[in-house]
Amino acid sequence: MSTTSSPVGQVTGQGTAQAIASAEAHSAHNYHPLPVVVSSAEGAWMTDVEGRRYLDMLAGYSALNFGHRNQRLIDAAKAQLERVTLTSRAFHHDRFARFCEQLAELCGMEMVLPMNTGAEAIETAVKTARKWGYEVKGVPDGEARIVVASGNFHGRTTTVVSFSTDPEARAGFGPYTPGFDVVPYGDVAALEAAVTDRTVAVLLEPIQGEAGVLVPPPGYLAAVRELTRARNVLFVADEIQSGLGRTGRTFACEHEGVVPDMYVLGKALGGGVVPVSAVVSSAEVLGVYRPGEHGSTFGGNPLACAVGLEVIAMLRTGEFQERAARLGDHLHEQLGRLVGHGGVTQVRGRGLWAGVDIAPEHGTGRQISERLMDRGVLVKDTHGSTIRLAPPLVISQEDLDWGLAQLRGVLAES
């Protein structure tokens, strides 16, 4: 395969170079992808336009928890494609009630409000918490406040970036939506000090994914639960990335025995097939809505519900959670051996989810990611020198070990 002088690297062939050059010319540069152009995928593996195979250790930021083209999910989607795909919410359809019922049950909650993307579900959570604050808690109109954590990632809409602490995500997009108070993640005292009688919700990721797979100190989530309950404030858990099996439990909150007032779900809920997100909560909270007050043309569409129902059925057996826990223990045991020597300074995470800090002398996170790509492993760096590992939960232990061997190899040679 011929190589080019393009900046995408020497191993890159013509098909790859052309696809990337064309994408650069015709798409906004709001991402900086690794120079690989995927054309097919199955399970934990992807194949590029040159026919090279790669182990996917990112899994679409956990949207692909069940692997690429999981047969059960593809079958469910195909069957629904043959029946009806979209009705809008102007009419009922025969998948909707069951999806909502089953999702509420999986969450131990009562009601569901389906949307499409994670950011939309967060927007929905914000609107819901405010409305609950005014109608149920009795906060004076227009004065509701929501407490969030530094280092958060909840999506990319204007309201959501308004309470981001990442200058890249936020700068240049003002004016910002008011009504948010930011406290340090993991700091119970700071949270307690920030809560006032105007506070309607505390919105947190039980593990901060984009921040580098940060696990809060033990007892933090339980303390947040206790505090929010005592102060009549909703505990909103953004489990878009941490939920649905990734950490070895259905929800990351479970590791501390915590049940929030509201789950925000997305990513894996659509099985890597379609975008499906949802807010799941009690009848008291989601009961605040009346017709016309919120909605989405595609939210809760038949195809989304059919795929989502299959995702829920797969999670109900517990086998994916058990697998994530077992392989996760193995992953963290293996990564732990690289700490101190072997180029790793710190490892965090739970289940099949790890943030791996690389000693700077071994290169930036981006450089490590590129060297892993050359060895057939796809990962994503975050915040300079952290590599995030989140393989599909269906990965075999052999493949996981092979991927880790490539990481050891990259660190050894750099």
Ligand SMILES: *Cc1c(COP(=O)(O)O)cnc(C)c1O
């Ligand atoms: C990905 C993510 C979001 C946003 O989801 P989109 O579907 O990209 O809008 C929100 N919160 C968390 C924790 C996420 O990981």
